[in-house]
Amino acid sequence: MEDLLIKIEKRNDVPTTLYFFTPFIAIILTIIGGGIIFYTLGFNPIEALKFYFITPISNLYGFSELLLKATPLCLIAIGLSFCFKSNNWNIGAEGQLTFGAIVGGGVALLFYNQEGFYILPLIIIGGAIGGMIFALIPAILKTYFNTNEILVSLMLVYVSKLILDYLVVGPWSNPEGFNFPETRQFSDSARMPLLFEGLRIHAGIFISLAAVFVSWFVLYKTYLGFQIKVSGLSLKTAKYAGFKGKTMILIVFMISGACAGMAGVGEITGPIGQLHRMISPDYGFTAIIVAFLGRLNPFGIIFASLVVSLTYLGAETAQIFLQIPQYTGQVFQGMILFFLLASDYLLFFKIKFQNFNKNELRH
Amino acid sequence: MSLDISFIGVLIGSIMASSVPLILAASGELITERSGVLNLGVEGMMIIGAIAGFALMVITDNLFIAIIGSMLSGVIISLIFGFLTQSLLTNHVATGLALTIFGIGLSAMIGKNFVGIPGKDFPILFSSLRESIPFFGPILFGHSIVLYFAFALPFLTNYFLKKTKLGLVVRAVGDSPVSASNQGINVILVRYCCILYGGGMCGLAGAYLSLIYTPQWIENMTAGRGWIALALVVFATWSPIKVLIGAIIFGGISILQLHMQAVGFRIPVQFLIALPYLMTIIVLVVISRDSRKIKLNTPTSLGRIFYKEK
Numbered sequence: 001m002e003d004l005l006i007k008i009e010k011r012n013d014v015p016t017t018l019y020f021f022t023p024f025i026a027i028i029l030t031i032i033g034g035g036i037i038f039y040t041l042g043f044n045p046i047e048a049l050k051f052y053f054i055t056p057i058s059n060l061y062g063f064s065e066l067l068l069k070a071t072p073l074c075l076i077a078i079g080l081s082f083c084f085k086s087n088n089w090n091i092g093a094e095g096q097l098t099f100g101a102i103v104g105g106g107v108a109l110l111f112y113n114q115e116g117f118y119i120l121p122l123i124i125i126g127g128a129i130g131g132m133i134f135a136l137i138p139a140i141l142k143t144y145f146n147t148n149e150i151l152v153s154l155m156l157v158y159v160s161k162l163i164l165d166y167l168v169v170g171p172w173s174n175p176e177g178f179n180f181p182e183t184r185q186f187s188d189s190a191r192m193p194l195l196f197e198g199l200r201i202h203a204g205i206f207i208s209l210a211a212v213f214v215s216w217f218v219l220y221k222t223y224l225g226f227q228i229k230v231s232g233l234s235l236k237t238a239k240y241a242g243f244k245g246k247t248m249i250l251i252v253f254m255i256s257g258a259c260a261g262m263a264g265v266g267e268i269t270g271p272i273g274q275l276h277r278m279i280s281p282d283y284g285f286t287a288i289i290v291a292f293l294g295r296l297n298p299f300g301i302i303f304a305s306l307v308v309s310l311t312y313l314g315a316e317t318a319q320i321f322l323q324i325p326q327y328t329g330q331v332f333q334g335m336i337l338f339f340l341l342a343s344d345y346l347l348f349f350k351i352k353f354q355n356f357n358k359n360e361l362r363h
Numbered sequence: 364m365s366l367d368i369s370f371i372g373v374l375i376g377s378i379m380a381s382s383v384p385l386i387l388a389a390s391g392e393l394i395t396e397r398s399g400v401l402n403l404g405v406e407g408m409m410i411i412g413a414i415a416g417f418a419l420m421v422i423t424d425n426l427f428i429a430i431i432g433s434m435l436s437g438v439i440i441s442l443i444f445g446f447l448t449q450s451l452l453t454n455h456v457a458t459g460l461a462l463t464i465f466g467i468g469l470s471a472m473i474g475k476n477f478v479g480i481p482g483k484d485f486p487i488l489f490s491s492l493r494e495s496i497p498f499f500g501p502i503l504f505g506h507s508i509v510l511y512f513a514f515a516l517p518f519l520t521n522y523f524l525k526k527t528k529l530g531l532v533v534r535a536v537g538d539s540p541v542s543a544s545n546q547g548i549n550v551i552l553v554r555y556c557c558i559l560y561g562g563g564m565c566g567l568a569g570a571y572l573s574l575i576y577t578p579q580w581i582e583n584m585t586a587g588r589g590w591i592a593l594a595l596v597v598f599a600t601w602s603p604i605k606v607l608i609g610a611i612i613f614g615g616i617s618i619l620q621l622h623m624q625a626v627g628f629r630i631p632v633q634f635l636i637a638l639p640y641l642m643t644i645i646v647l648v649v650i651s652r653d654s655r656k657i658k659l660n661t662p663t664s665l666g667r668i669f670y671k672e673k
Binding site for chain 1: 407454456457458463465469471631636643644
């Protein structure tokens with residue numbers, strides 16, 4: 001008699017091809033899962049998926065929107081990849097984005113009635129510094145007080161959102177704004193230049209692309225990148241090699257915070273043009289999915305940011321054509337991460353199917 | 364501002380009501396974390412419980428089924444988290460975040476047809492005593508059964524963890540999964556149970572919001588309470604009784620800011636709303652700087668993946 005035996009073995013080394021292939025498996029499974037959900041809600045799944053994934057990017061405007069939303073996602077995820085690679089769990093990018101936007105927005109409001117080429121660079125620097133300061137809080141608490149950075153960075157998200165809320169309702173609210181919770185419109189010099197007439201895609205995309213190349217260079221070609229990777233693989237080895245652990249934690253958090261802060265500035269000086277309560281549809285949290293889906297690899301992150309950006313756009317399109325809430329985007333984002341994490345099982349374990357004869361054992 | 368004694372009684376009653384979802388969710392998450400699992404999906408499980416409870420109430424017109432169903436929905440959604448983290452050994456933080464994102468999205472999708480439907484009156488107990496006794500009446504009586512359960516839960520949880528054998532097993536698994544496993548305890552099974560229990564309690568916390576506290580369905584109606592519950596577990600340094608105290612403080616702050624807004628108080632309300640998060644960070648710093656204190660208070664293996672070679 002023959003039995004099919006499934007044996008699970010731990011792998012010693014992860015094959016690179018599989019490592020970069022599983023994100024695609026996750027995306028395919030998410031599309032199938034989305035189809036099933038649409039079907040149970042009473043929609044034709046093929047048609048609904050077409051509205052979701054094809055219609056939004058079937059014209060030039062849609063393609064520009066895709067890049068517009070991918071811009072902050074990519075930039076934040078690049079920053080997060082430094083943290084995650086070195087085993088620092090910064091999950092408060094949303095807060096760093098918000099605080100970056102507050103500082104950058106503050107600079108923009110200082111110059112609200114002025115024009116000049118220097119204004120936009122000042123705003124961007126302000127945003128980077130703001131994000132950096134906010135990311136330094138969990139980093140300093142981690143290095144000097146041994147606190148858990150996951151919890152601190154998460155708590156600070158709400159603190160920064162409340163600071164923003166306070167500012168746009170109170171001291172920074174537009175004096176001619178009939179008490180709406182928003183600031184003045186920024187001056188033209190404080191806005192990201194648009195790349196094409198009539199499309200919303202703006203120069204912020206170059207910051208994201210620059211971040212991709214710089215991060216690739218730092219992570220793969222410098223000593224700092226080497227330190228980050230070693231610490232991520234084994235803290236003990238890093239200590240043994242004499243790396244300055246504390247300094248490195250501060251540096252990766254600062255990089256991550258600066259990226260998130262600049263992403264926040266990109267939003268307020270790009271499509272929004274002022275500060276108000278809702279400056280980000282949780283880009284800081286979604287970027288965590290982007291970082292994972294892109295395998296913490298700079299070029300993988302570009303691809304992942306486009307995929308996740310499409311889930312935002314698809315949700316908007318589905319809301320218009322299928323009358324379903326925009327929150328469905330989050331169903332897809334959650335599923336992508338679920339399936340990605342689940343398929344990682346294949347990386348660390350080998351599943352062997354063996355046919356063997358029970359009688360053979362008796363010999 | 365009139366501060367007569369009966370007003371204070373009503374105020375305390377409303378603070379208690381607002382702390383119920385925090386107590387339920389945090390008590391559930393506390394058991395999960397005590398077993399060494401960090402589930403950041405509290406917000407997602409709560410919102411799923413909220414829509415499941417409300418939808419079942421509308422469909423079956425039976426509040427009992429709605430409450431039980433909301434707990435079951437929390438259990439089912441937490442099973443995704445359990446399967447991924449325990450059987451497929453995925454990262455707790457990422458999986459929990461995915462659960463929250465997924466839960467908020469799914470609840471809005473299901474809840475599409477339930478927006479604008481009025482809720483039902485949830486039966487309250489001892490309503491006659493509430494009116495007849497001054498001050499203590501509104502504090503002690505005239506609440507739903509879920510509130511009484513919530514206020515008993517921290518004591519039950521404390522008893523469970525400290526006095527029962529199963530409670531000891533949960534703590535052992537959280538503090539040292541390897542030794543527990545060597546003692547013949549099925550670590551994965553214990554953690555599964557704790558995750559599912561946490562899911563059930565979060566589901567109930569959600570149902571309290573959509574069936575009792577503000578009886579209706581609104582998209583994203585948990586409004587960050589799941590994150591506050593998560594903060595609360597840390598704030599309470601993983602102790603059930605302190606969860607109760609913390610929930611009353613955090614719930615009190617949320618009620619107080621409404622009243623202060625009404626009378627035009629000078630402190631910005633945003634500062635008050637931010638207080639729970641700031642206080643949690645301070646508590647974290649205080650317990651973390653001393654390595655002995657953190658060992659005493661935190662489940663040692665919190666958030667770490669346990670894998671047993673078969």
